[in-house]
Amino acid sequence: MATAEIPYQETVPLHHPKTWIGKYVFSQDHKVIAVQYGITAMAVGLVALFLSDLMRIQIAFPEFMDWFVEDYYYQSITMHGMIMVIYLLTAFLLGAFGNFTVPLMCGARDMVFPFVNMLSYWVYLLSVIILLLAYIPGLGGPTGAGWTLYPPQTITEGTPGADWGITTMLASLAVFIVAFTMGGLNYITTILQARTRGMSLMRLPLTVWGIFVATFLGLLAFPALFVSAIMMILDLKIGTSFFMPAIVSLGQTLAYDGGQPLLFQHLFWFFGHPEVYIVALPAFGVVSDLISVHARKNIFGYRLMVWALVFIGILSFIVWAHHMFVAGMHPYFGFFFATTTLIIAVPTAIKVYNWILTLWKANIKLTVPMLYALSFVLTFIMGGITGLFLGNVIIDIPLSDTYFVVAHFHMVMGVSPILAIFGGIYHWYPKLTGRMLNDTLGKWHFWITFLGTYIIYFPMHYLGFIGVPRRYYENFDSSFYPASAQLLNEVITYTALVVGVAQLLYVINLVHSYFYGKPAGDNPWGANSLEWCTPETPPGHGNWGDRLPTVHRWAYDYNVPGSEKDFIPQTVPQGQTS
Amino acid sequence: MAEVGQQHPIKVYFLVWALLFVFSIASYLVDFFAFEGHLRWFLIVVFMLLKAGFIVAVFMHMKWERPTLITAILVPPLVLIVLMYLLAYEADYAWASRIVYFGDVVEPIPEPPPSHAAVPH
Amino acid sequence: MAEAAETDQGPLTTIVNDWSSDVTTFKAVPWGKAMMWIFLLSDTFIFTSFLVSYMAVRMTQTDAWPEPSEVFSLEAFGVPVPLLLIAIMTFILITSSGTMAMAVNMGYRKRKVAVFWLMFATALLGASFVGMQAFEWTKLIGDEGVRAWQNPMGAAQFGSFFFMITGFHGLHVSAGVVYLLIVAFRVLRGKYDNTSFEIVEITGLYWHFVDLVWVFIFAFFYLW
Numbered sequence: 001m002a003t004a005e006i007p008y009q010e011t012v013p014l015h016h017p018k019t020w021i022g023k024y025v026f027s028q029d030h031k032v033i034a035v036q037y038g039i040t041a042m043a044v045g046l047v048a049l050f051l052s053d054l055m056r057i058q059i060a061f062p063e064f065m066d067w068f069v070e071d072y073y074y075q076s077i078t079m080h081g082m083i084m085v086i087y088l089l090t091a092f093l094l095g096a097f098g099n100f101t102v103p104l105m106c107g108a109r110d111m112v113f114p115f116v117n118m119l120s121y122w123v124y125l126l127s128v129i130i131l132l133l134a135y136i137p138g139l140g141g142p143t144g145a146g147w148t149l150y151p152p153q154t155i156t157e158g159t160p161g162a163d164w165g166i167t168t169m170l171a172s173l174a175v176f177i178v179a180f181t182m183g184g185l186n187y188i189t190t191i192l193q194a195r196t197r198g199m200s201l202m203r204l205p206l207t208v209w210g211i212f213v214a215t216f217l218g219l220l221a222f223p224a225l226f227v228s229a230i231m232m233i234l235d236l237k238i239g240t241s242f243f244m245p246a247i248v249s250l251g252q253t254l255a256y257d258g259g260q261p262l263l264f265q266h267l268f269w270f271f272g273h274p275e276v277y278i279v280a281l282p283a284f285g286v287v288s289d290l291i292s293v294h295a296r297k298n299i300f301g302y303r304l305m306v307w308a309l310v311f312i313g314i315l316s317f318i319v320w321a322h323h324m325f326v327a328g329m330h331p332y333f334g335f336f337f338a339t340t341t342l343i344i345a346v347p348t349a350i351k352v353y354n355w356i357l358t359l360w361k362a363n364i365k366l367t368v369p370m371l372y373a374l375s376f377v378l379t380f381i382m383g384g385i386t387g388l389f390l391g392n393v394i395i396d397i398p399l400s401d402t403y404f405v406v407a408h409f410h411m412v413m414g415v416s417p418i419l420a421i422f423g424g425i426y427h428w429y430p431k432l433t434g435r436m437l438n439d440t441l442g443k444w445h446f447w448i449t450f451l452g453t454y455i456i457y458f459p460m461h462y463l464g465f466i467g468v469p470r471r472y473y474e475n476f477d478s479s480f481y482p483a484s485a486q487l488l489n490e491v492i493t494y495t496a497l498v499v500g501v502a503q504l505l506y507v508i509n510l511v512h513s514y515f516y517g518k519p520a521g522d523n524p525w526g527a528n529s530l531e532w533c534t535p536e537t538p539p540g541h542g543n544w545g546d547r548l549p550t551v552h553r554w555a556y557d558y559n560v561p562g563s564e565k566d567f568i569p570q571t572v573p574q575g576q577t578s
Numbered sequence: 579m580a581e582v583g584q585q586h587p588i589k590v591y592f593l594v595w596a597l598l599f600v601f602s603i604a605s606y607l608v609d610f611f612a613f614e615g616h617l618r619w620f621l622i623v624v625f626m627l628l629k630a631g632f633i634v635a636v637f638m639h640m641k642w643e644r645p646t647l648i649t650a651i652l653v654p655p656l657v658l659i660v661l662m663y664l665l666a667y668e669a670d671y672a673w674a675s676r677i678v679y680f681g682d683v684v685e686p687i688p689e690p691p692p693s694h695a696a697v698p699h
Numbered sequence: 700m701a702e703a704a705e706t707d708q709g710p711l712t713t714i715v716n717d718w719s720s721d722v723t724t725f726k727a728v729p730w731g732k733a734m735m736w737i738f739l740l741s742d743t744f745i746f747t748s749f750l751v752s753y754m755a756v757r758m759t760q761t762d763a764w765p766e767p768s769e770v771f772s773l774e775a776f777g778v779p780v781p782l783l784l785i786a787i788m789t790f791i792l793i794t795s796s797g798t799m800a801m802a803v804n805m806g807y808r809k810r811k812v813a814v815f816w817l818m819f820a821t822a823l824l825g826a827s828f829v830g831m832q833a834f835e836w837t838k839l840i841g842d843e844g845v846r847a848w849q850n851p852m853g854a855a856q857f858g859s860f861f862f863m864i865t866g867f868h869g870l871h872v873s874a875g876v877v878y879l880l881i882v883a884f885r886v887l888r889g890k891y892d893n894t895s896f897e898i899v900e901i902t903g904l905y906w907h908f909v910d911l912v913w914v915f916i917f918a919f920f921y922l923w
Binding site: 586589591592594595598599602605606608609612614618622624625626629630633634636637638639643644645646647649650651654655658662665666668669670672673676677680 | 702709710711715717718724725726727728736739740743747748751754755758759760761768780781789790792794797799800801827900903904907908909910911912914915917918921922923
């Protein structure tokens with residue numbers, strides 16, 4: 001591929017900060033921004049983890065915490081869901097991994113507009129602060145409407161946080177969307193317009209492809225949430241009736257009239273379903289790379305993997321109402337949305353088969369990142385198959401609002417992306433800091449987390465089948481609630497507590513290894529993609545020294561016959577082996 | 579990147595400028611002469627799309643961009659047509675339900691008598 | 700430009716070649732312009748979500764929906780003319796688009812004084828548009844008694860959607876006026892003399908988009 005085009009980045013000077021604050025606080029360097037995003041997301045994620053453990057204790061041992069009243073339970077559900085989906089997973093996968101990997105893997109010096117990129121982080125931090133404002137005493141606590149925030153109950157009297165909690169939630173979401181847009185425009189423009197010489201899109205590692213498609217989905221899907229947040233704030237604060245029908249609440253006829261509650265659900269899920277893939281696609285990409293690197297074999301069906309990502313992205317915009325089968329929407333919609341939902345299983349299955357075929361007869365190294373990648377595949381298959389159940393209207397209706405649904409979405413978009421994130425962190429930490437993470441601690445952390453999540457979520461399928469409803473504060477002594485369910489709930493809760501505490505191992509590992517970890521060298525895993533070819537480790541400001549690298553091959557030349565090493569980095573010209 | 583500019587004869591801009599006025603007046607006249615039904619909708623949408631098309635094509639220089647950018651920008655909004663179509667389809671159903679269950683005009687629900695609120699569940 | 704050599708290969712081949720090439724996908728498109736286009740794509744989704752919500756609520760509405768051509772009529776020479784103010788606002792916005800397009804054209808000829816005055820005129824027209832919108836709102840609130848939460852002529856959502864959508868569009872116009880003025884003064888001070896004037900085109904893209912949105916609001920809000 002002969003080209004005469006000179007990357008624009010070689011012709012423009014880079015912003016060089018002079019003060020400590022300019023370098024590490026208000027930094028425009030994509031790597032520092034990635035770390036800021038990552039630390040904030042993990043901190044807020046630990047809050048959400050703590051809330052989930054509180055809820056588990058309440059479910060299994062209702063008498064244990066007297067102070068944990070119904071309102072707290074619903075507020076915890078809402079905050080746990082929203083934080084995990086938006087402020088942890090979206091922010092971590094796109095904000096942290098996106099910022100770190102995109103310029104390095106594309107061979108760019110930085111994002112195209114570093115200043116906007118910096119603003120993106122600070123606005124994200126602002127959105128987190130606004131979200132947590134609701135915990136200030138006297139404001140009535142955060143909203144307890146569930147993370148889907150369905151009107152009318154979200155803003156009617158009696159729902160916890162119906163005045164300030166919901167306001168801060170919606171405001172925080174709107175601010176988050178602004179932050180995401182600033183970051184997302186940067187990722188997209190960098191990937192499309194600022195690659196290095198020889199780096200065609202079809203030579204990009206799949207991580208970048210996953211982040212690219214997910215960011216694109218985000219830019220097109222978040223607007224629907226933005227619009228519904230604005231309309232809901234107006235309904236709440238100045239009494240418009242966009243979503244609010246005529247309604248009698250607590251014996252009072254409210255002033256609302258003529259709104260369309262279903263409209264909110266449509267808008268929310270027009271955002272919400274692509275959001276599932278915003279979280280899943282970067283995880284797919286990261287896992288594809290981890291599997292290929294640590295199995296020392298090229299990814300099977302690279303082009304098919306890319307096209308599968310793109311098709312999943314497109315299809316995700318026309319499946320949204322499968323979340324609404326029992327919402328009372330137009331009865332004909334069930335057929336349409338069940339069909340499109342089942343079609344989306346095809347590209348997803350292609351990806352799973354390709355991972356498995358990559359592992360086939362490979363030289364698998366069971367490093368910690370690889371363990372996480374393999375467990376991702378297992379967990380994702382598990383959650384994906386229950387998705388087929390729920391995608392069919394006729395099976396979905398009895399299973400709606402039971403623990404089956406909880407098990408499904410935690411496996412497919414809760415645990416799986418988290419496992420991919422952990423895998424990615426263990427994989428890239430050496431490049432970020434120059435030191436390896438501790439292997440023993442990492443393996444302990446992995447086995448407790450992986451087995452623990454199975455013990456937590458696998459029995460929930462059974463709970464769902466016997467009809468235990470989700471989002472219930474207490475299950476009382478119902479006739480449909482057998483003793484086995486209570487026993488399972490206790491087992492789940494114990495496991496959840498262990499898994500929750502085990503995350504401390506990971507935090508300790510991150511901090512300890514930063515100071516005392518084994519020095520990593522430039523390329524500890526023997527990986528091919530560009531981030532391992534930087535002249536310094538950790539990469540310096542501007543990443544590449546004087547001259548941008550030139551790419552000659554794709555990122556997956558492992559164990560090529562005739563080469564003395566088992567990997568050939570992307571910068572090695574065709575015909576040479578090292 | 580010095581040669582990236584979009585330079586075109588000024589005449590084109592004046593022509594489009596004039597055309598936009600013409601289409602605006604035309605869609606205004608649709609309302610003025612009070613056309614009804616499908617004819618009205620057809621004319622309004624046609625004039626709207628013509629105006630939008632000329633703005634995008636000439637003022638925003640889409641006509642002179644490479645097909646790569648054109649398709650990348652103009653194809654993704656097509657998913658919005660699915661959203662619009664399905665919501666319009668459902669709106670008829672919701673409207674019909676309201677007529678069936680609430681009569682043809684939804685009156686505000688009267689204040690329930692005090693005894694009603696006190697009934698234990 | 701290499702366009703002449705590529706005209707005979709057909710658009711599909713160009714698309715495939717561009718997407719499979721290295722360094723840039725959108726050939727000869729500066730970063731800022733690519734970013735602005737993608738932002739506008741995202742903004743399209745915001746405005747469409749607004750308009751689709753409006754459609755869904757209006758179509759499910761069982762209360763009477765006011766007749767826009769009567770609500771928005773204006774007395775001229777003692778005769779009520781339907782949609783007169785809206786017609787004037789539309790013409791103003793179209794004219795501002797025209798001056799903006801001229802500014803972009805002058806920018807690529809590096810005639811910066813002409814660019815400044817044309818952009819300044821665009822900003823003035825934009826500001827007058829916002830002013831007329833304020834007048835329209837005042838009239839609707841004061842004379843007709845329409846509020847965001849109620850409407851004496853029928854469905855309350857008429858006022859809600861009107862204020863929300865035109866308000867959001869008005870915010871875009873106001874932001875555009877500020878953006879235009881900043882760029883115009885920078886051009887005059889010679890900030891872009893040594894680089895290209897692509898910033899004028901990028902500003903222009905945003906401004907034309909605002910006009911584009913008005914085309915749809917005009918059709919769906921005032922003519923439906």
